[in-house]
Amino acid sequence: MRVWYLLLALMAPNAMAAWEVNMRQGVTEISHAVYDLHMTIFWVCVAIGVVVFGVMFYSIYHHRKSRGAVSDDFHESTKLEIVWTAIPFAILVVMAIPATQVLVQMYDASDSDIDIKVMGYQWKWSYEYLGQDLGNGENLAYFSNLATPRQEVYNESEKNPNYLLEVDEPLVIPANKKVRFLISANDVIHAFWVPDFAVKKDAIPGFINEAWTNVPEPGIYRGQCAELCGEAHGYMPIVVKVVPEDEYVAWVENKRQQVAAARGITPTVASK
Amino acid sequence: MSSATAIRRTLIKGLMVGVAMFGFGFALVPLYDIICEIAGVNGKTNTVAYTGTAEVDESREVRVIFMSVNGGAMPWHFRPEVTEMVVKPGQVYNTAYYAENLTGRDLVAQAVPSVSPGYAASHMNKIECFCFEQQPLAGGQDTRMPLQFMVDPDLPKSVRAITLNYTLFDITERVMRESASR
Amino acid sequence: MSAVIDTHGHEDHGPKRGFMRWVTTTNHKDIGAMYLWFSLAMFFVGGLFALIIRSELFQPGLQIVEPEFFNQMTTMHGLIMVFGAVMPAFVGLANWLIPVMIGGPDMALPRLNNWSFWLLPFSFTILLSTMFMEGGGPNYGWTFYAPLSTSYAPPSVTFFIFAMHLMGVSSILGSINIIATIFNMRAPGMTLMKMPMFVWSWLITSYLLVAVIPVLAGVITMMLMDINFGTSFFDAAGGGDPVLFQHVFWFFGHPEVYIMILPAFGIVSHIIPAFARKPLFGYSSMVYATSSIAFLSFIVWAHHMFTVGIPLVGELFFMYATMLIAVPTGVKVFNWITTMFRGSMTFETPMLFALAFVVLFTIGGFSGLMLAIAPADFQYHDTYFVVAHFHYVLVPGAIFAIFAAMYYWLPKMTGNMYPEWLGKLHFWLSFVGMNLTFFPMHFIGLAGMPRRIPDYNMQFADFNMVASVGAFAFGFTQLLFLAIVIITIRGGKKAEAKSWEGAEGLEWSLPSPAPYHTFATPPEVK
Numbered sequence A: 001m002r003v004w005y006l007l008l009a010l011m012a013p014n015a016m017a018a019w020e021v022n023m024r025q026g027v028t029e030i031s032h033a034v035y036d037l038h039m040t041i042f043w044v045c046v047a048i049g050v051v052v053f054g055v056m057f058y059s060i061y062h063h064r065k066s067r068g069a070v071s072d073d074f075h076e077s078t079k080l081e082i083v084w085t086a087i088p089f090a091i092l093v094v095m096a097i098p099a100t101q102v103l104v105q106m107y108d109a110s111d112s113d114i115d116i117k118v119m120g121y122q123w124k125w126s127y128e129y130l131g132q133d134l135g136n137g138e139n140l141a142y143f144s145n146l147a148t149p150r151q152e153v154y155n156e157s158e159k160n161p162n163y164l165l166e167v168d169e170p171l172v173i174p175a176n177k178k179v180r181f182l183i184s185a186n187d188v189i190h191a192f193w194v195p196d197f198a199v200k201k202d203a204i205p206g207f208i209n210e211a212w213t214n215v216p217e218p219g220i221y222r223g224q225c226a227e228l229c230g231e232a233h234g235y236m237p238i239v240v241k242v243v244p245e246d247e248y249v250a251w252v253e254n255k256r257q258q259v260a261a262a263r264g265i266t267p268t269v270a271s272k
Numbered sequence B: 001m002s003s004a005t006a007i008r009r010t011l012i013k014g015l016m017v018g019v020a021m022f023g024f025g026f027a028l029v030p031l032y033d034i035i036c037e038i039a040g041v042n043g044k045t046n047t048v049a050y051t052g053t054a055e056v057d058e059s060r061e062v063r064v065i066f067m068s069v070n071g072g073a074m075p076w077h078f079r080p081e082v083t084e085m086v087v088k089p090g091q092v093y094n095t096a097y098y099a100e101n102l103t104g105r106d107l108v109a110q111a112v113p114s115v116s117p118g119y120a121a122s123h124m125n126k127i128e129c130f131c132f133e134q135q136p137l138a139g140g141q142d143t144r145m146p147l148q149f150m151v152d153p154d155l156p157k158s159v160r161a162i163t164l165n166y167t168l169f170d171i172t173e174r175v176m177r178e179s180a181s182r
Numbered sequence C: 001m002s003a004v005i006d007t008h009g010h011e012d013h014g015p016k017r018g019f020m021r022w023v024t025t026t027n028h029k030d031i032g033a034m035y036l037w038f039s040l041a042m043f044f045v046g047g048l049f050a051l052i053i054r055s056e057l058f059q060p061g062l063q064i065v066e067p068e069f070f071n072q073m074t075t076m077h078g079l080i081m082v083f084g085a086v087m088p089a090f091v092g093l094a095n096w097l098i099p100v101m102i103g104g105p106d107m108a109l110p111r112l113n114n115w116s117f118w119l120l121p122f123s124f125t126i127l128l129s130t131m132f133m134e135g136g137g138p139n140y141g142w143t144f145y146a147p148l149s150t151s152y153a154p155p156s157v158t159f160f161i162f163a164m165h166l167m168g169v170s171s172i173l174g175s176i177n178i179i180a181t182i183f184n185m186r187a188p189g190m191t192l193m194k195m196p197m198f199v200w201s202w203l204i205t206s207y208l209l210v211a212v213i214p215v216l217a218g219v220i221t222m223m224l225m226d227i228n229f230g231t232s233f234f235d236a237a238g239g240g241d242p243v244l245f246q247h248v249f250w251f252f253g254h255p256e257v258y259i260m261i262l263p264a265f266g267i268v269s270h271i272i273p274a275f276a277r278k279p280l281f282g283y284s285s286m287v288y289a290t291s292s293i294a295f296l297s298f299i300v301w302a303h304h305m306f307t308v309g310i311p312l313v314g315e316l317f318f319m320y321a322t323m324l325i326a327v328p329t330g331v332k333v334f335n336w337i338t339t340m341f342r343g344s345m346t347f348e349t350p351m352l353f354a355l356a357f358v359v360l361f362t363i364g365g366f367s368g369l370m371l372a373i374a375p376a377d378f379q380y381h382d383t384y385f386v387v388a389h390f391h392y393v394l395v396p397g398a399i400f401a402i403f404a405a406m407y408y409w410l411p412k413m414t415g416n417m418y419p420e421w422l423g424k425l426h427f428w429l430s431f432v433g434m435n436l437t438f439f440p441m442h443f444i445g446l447a448g449m450p451r452r453i454p455d456y457n458m459q460f461a462d463f464n465m466v467a468s469v470g471a472f473a474f475g476f477t478q479l480l481f482l483a484i485v486i487i488t489i490r491g492g493k494k495a496e497a498k499s500w501e502g503a504e505g506l507e508w509s510l511p512s513p514a515p516y517h518t519f520a521t522p523p524e525v526k
């Protein structure tokens, strides 16, 4: 069955996302910059490849014994060696410039509007909104667990399109705000990765790392833990729900009340 | 042939290089700490009290964000007194963390500090910190653990916010083991 | 070059008979052959694990194994292939070939050589036996990051560490022996800059091994101490740092990946000139390029750690250094291609493997270059794109070079020509199978599939299925290689002393098969 599906898909490559062959462009300025870098270095490689393999296949075709080729015996040329050391070097220097620029941008997590503590656990994530007091000095925080049912994993029921990429409680952030993630872990090393934001940072027990994003478009974005962290490493997805700012404010207020009530804390009035 | 001695010499030299590189592997540990201190890898901060003083830089304000993490199965409540302060480099500030032992057992904790961005770590001077010592806490008790700090005026201008995190680990077993073996 | 064959008659130097011959042998050809057989056995064991992985990944959902066992499979596959298959194969070739290539009678330290080999079966028996221990075998990846491999590891980790130590001692002794051989056993006139490229590449590799295997030994010793003696090298609670583990590991690990490719460079530098009937272009630049790759490989390790949160300056340093290492790698490729240019080429099996090596290894180099761009690596890191990268440099890189070497020197080892059509069949099936397996992994990785997961979303399903089909094709094709080797040992067209028209080097001055003892009187090298 699947074979036919395979063939069909080959004939209509754009019809199915499953045959995606390139990196996702993502939705942030940074992810677009990363995509551009990826494409640039890719085309550089293609260009070098065309020249190098071109010469190689030319020789393979023309300088074969069966076509009567007689071998030369030149075997040294300092000039050539210098040329093919210098040219790649120059290409790489040029390539390093935009790469450096993007990296500098990625590292600048100052001036964030919102700070969120992201913690990796075996095997779930937790999110804590710094400064969102529940009423007893503690911050609004909750766990985010895989929501895919076991039956789907064990092929006992049909798989949802977001199979393994669904959680009970997504991370909610506002659009058009600089959000800083302060990332750590409770047990082993995990990695927080949301491809559409081009954010990937290791979550290391005992230490914090930071990363940031600023998402212009509301939407739901999915990622996964990207560092082997034990048995259920493949089962700790990340879902980020990006909402307009006013919706975010309302959500935080609501969530605060809800979490406080669940824990028997009298919530204070909205702080932000 | 004299090559037998030459071979022997190569063998010995090779083994010596091997042993030296094995030692080098271990030397990487202190070396790494030194590099961490200079470059602020992982946001490691000073582990003994800072004693210097500095002139207050009135022209700048820096946000300091306080964070707490429970490492492993640490069964305490642990949180900063305030989540954020706006500070002037060079000035000394006081704040604290709260801890409450939710179990009925006496436990010992160790707080491990980490600063982000990493290269701000060496500019986050802790004058008094609960992380310098182990923190014993009887079952059911709570405590306020003071922290006195100063942001160094040398802090690069590009850093406008510093996050100071403490991860609290349960080291009761380790402490018991050590005192038992003593 | 004159051919001087061991004909002295005061003593019959034929091998002993029976099992004890292999246990006690100090003959470099025997030991080389044992290394090669051991490596082939491990190749099949590691391959079996790979097929279990690919079976599970054939479709989304869990079908065959549980995640915990899946993790053991990925870990064991990596460990066995790296330390059990690729490295011993190159050491085996080194043992067999280096003495005859430099005109020496044997390895410099023959008894040590026997030891180096016999440590390996013990090491890998222990490693494999961990899978039957309580809590299972290693499940923390071949890179065994702490604290997953320390505080959170199954109890068998101590045996894993012991096995790695044995393997490490074997490697260090083996490489010291190679250095001693190259420096002391060369025939008169065989100056360093006349040495065949394979010997050169192994000399440099040996230095890398002696320098970095002890560091690996150091890091696993630290793990052992953390686990059993209460130290905290990698435990934040006690003042340690899990990231330190990664720095020390990759200080070993990056040179290690070059250890697996430099001898392949050497092999290809013999085969391409032989079948292009034209001397290697830029011999001395090849030597310099190999040396600079070896040197640079010590200062790029953190490109495996771009996402751990290294400070910006560090990140930039490692990015630039990694990009730089592509330059000497490129020089080697250009030299091979210029060697072919205006040659007179024929395409026997060794040449086919060597040509595929050049093209496909270069593709792996390209993806390496892409991975070197730190901001882009944030998207590639720990995805199938990395898996595609290192399989392109290791399968058609290291392993194809090993196949090429076997076909090329098998006539010298066995005295018989392998059946050419079977060799070609093996090549083409491997070529297609390998590309079918690993090329789609680039796509899966770019689409966002993390590595080391037993199950995935349907968006990755189609290419995963292709990869699994390819893996089975590639895997079963290798049984053909085993068959070819056995057929060639047992008979076939008699090989001439110089088995290939364009072959150069002292080994071809010996009869085929090469006698048990060779060059007891050193040949004259002009």
Ligand code: HEM
Pocket: C143, C257, C258, C260, C261, C303, C304, C322, C323, C325, C326, C329, C364, C365, C366, C367, C368, C369, C371, C372, C377, C380, C381, C382, C386, C389, C390, C393, C394, C397, C398
């Ligand atoms: C042009 C030269 C090369 C460059 C620039 C390069 C670059 C890289 C980079 C940046 C990574 C890290 C990717 C990541 O984890 O995000 C990587 C991974 C890797 N490379 Fe290369 N590479 C090159 C050649 C090679 C060669 C020749 C080999 C071995 C024969 C090799 C084997 C590996 C392996 C095994 C890994 C993955 C290790 C792991 O995480 O399990 N690479 N390479």
Ligand SMILES: [Cu+2]
Pocket: A120, A121, A123, A189, A190, A191, A225, A226, A227, A228, A229, A233, A236
């Ligand atoms: Cu994880």
Ligand SMILES: [Cu+2]
Pocket: C253, C254, C257, C300, C301, C303, C304
């Ligand atoms: Cu590397």
